[in-house]
Amino acid sequence: MTEQIVTPWEVSGEGEIDYDRLIKDFGSNRISNELIARIESAIGTKAHPWLKRGIFFSERDMNQILASYEKGEPFYVYTGRGPSSEALHLGHMIPFTFTKWLQDAFGCIVVIQLTDDEKFLWKDLKFDEARRFALENAKDIIACGFSPERTFIFRDTDYIHTMYPNIIKIARLTTTSTARAVFGFTNSDNIGKHVFPAIQAAPSFASTFPKIFGTTDETVLRKIRCLIPCAIDQDPYFRVTRDIAKRMKYPKPSLLHAQFLPSLHGAGSKMSASVGGTSIFMTDSKKQIKKKINKYAFSGGRATVEEQRELGADLKVDVPFHYLCYFLHDDVELERIRKDYSEGRMLTGEVKAILIKILQDLVMEHQEKRKDVTDKDVELFMTPRYMEVYEKKSEPIATVEETREGKE
Incomplete structure (x- = not known):
């Protein structure tokens, strides 16, 4: 069996990534034709080509999300970006393009985490540089066409005060042995790395967004499900999160896993911003x-x-x-x-x-x-504010320009 390494920080192997093996090792489920048909039935239109072509290939509890949606019960979508560079490449755009489709198809709220803290802890980046990259990346994300009335983008070092109650609850329920086993931490890793999985887990719970959902009532917030579209290398974070969710009396977050867009050099690795000649950048x-x-x-x-x-x-x-x-x-x-x-x-x-x-x-x-995304647009998207759980299908989604005019 050829060796392959798939972690949140490294993807490598000899030859093609064996996605069937990842499903088995991670304990997820392959997305079936029956599930795709149910998605199409729920949204009343064709599924995204990336679902039909197996690019999004694996899932956890997507049927739970569909059941909630079919009954009119709330769910929201959570995805993120680790801002390690000023410019995004094509591989970075995959989760955002797909999340934009989910927002349009289901009319749902989207929250997007910019993990400037993670990149400061893992990369050779200055603190202010990581924060600046996050704002630049936010402009690329906004340019994907997300609804300004239904999307909240947040930088961890800004939003940490609101997240912190859930972060410490998650941290208390996560042992050092679990963190070492799942993430491979060693004695030489800084202690910030040990805490970060709790920070990435926190947006999986609706109580992290009291202004978005307009309540601090835990009985209400515990009924709101979370769907996370991400590349399969991010799954370890949410395996831990799903184990903790039950103990926090929250529904487990559901996931849709994407394959990696390979580097230009070929199979066995994903497109990387740090390796020259492997990536097509959006600049x-x-x-x-x-x-x-x-x-x-x-x-x-x-x-x-x-x-x-x-x-x-x-x-x-x-x-x-x-x-x-x-x-x-x-x-x-x-x-x-x-x-x-x-x-x-x-x-x-x-x-x-x-x-x-x-x-x-x-x-x-x-x-x-x-080019059309302004600092005011970034401020709007990054301001916590109340949002309706679902868009009314009879009303068009507001554009950035329309929302900006309304605010002014």
Whole structure:
């Protein structure tokens, strides 16, 4: 069995990540066609392509979320970002793009945690630098199109006062032996790392957001479920959280796990902001995107045109095709490329050209939207305020501009 390491801080292995093995090791459930059908029935529209294509592949208690939604009972979505750099890359955008879809599909509240404290504790970052990165990342998140009336973005070092009661309750219920076993902490790790899992767990409980839900009544807040879409490497945090939830008399948070967007260099690792030539950043120019794809994107195509025509590409290792599975949402066109490329009727250069155009359009559109995000927008999204549990389906979601005008 090949070795693979999947933790909140490291993803590596020999060859492809074995997601079936992760499901078994982590004790989660593969997302079934029946679950996808139930999601579609609940929201009255088609599921996101990333669900249908198995990019979001694993879950915990998603049926509980659907049961609550079908009965009109409240739930909210929680995701986050560790601000270790000023610019986000494509891999960072996966949970936010999917969370935006969840908000639109269910009309639900979204809370987004910016863990500037985590990055200060783990990375060689100055405290003020981590805080600044968080605000820059918030602008990228807002540019994804989240509803300003239904989204709360918070930086841990700002919101810690409100979170602290739940943090110490969680910390008291988490032993050092559990933290060491799950997260691999050693005597050389600073004590802040030992406490951080409680900070990341706290947003899983509705009582962390009394202003958002308009009450401090624990009997009300304990009825509000939490759904967490995240990459599978974040699951250890929430396995511990789910064990603690029952003892805190809260529902266990539900999860939807995503696969990793591979680095341009190939399978066995995820896209990383710290390794040169592995990532497409949301600040890249069209020229940079084209150069990175052509130069670095690992190909499953054959060494010569003749071999490619005869044998076709190995799609299991082909990074351009993997990226198309994420970013080309036309199922018919994706299937055409899959067949033609794997059977030798398309060359690697043709597939890369298609991907380059898609990514250039995606990144340029994001850059234009981010330009429109102001400091006032950031302040609005980062201000705790009351929100209705569900959007009224008959009313359109307010845009940033409309909300800004209303506040002024």
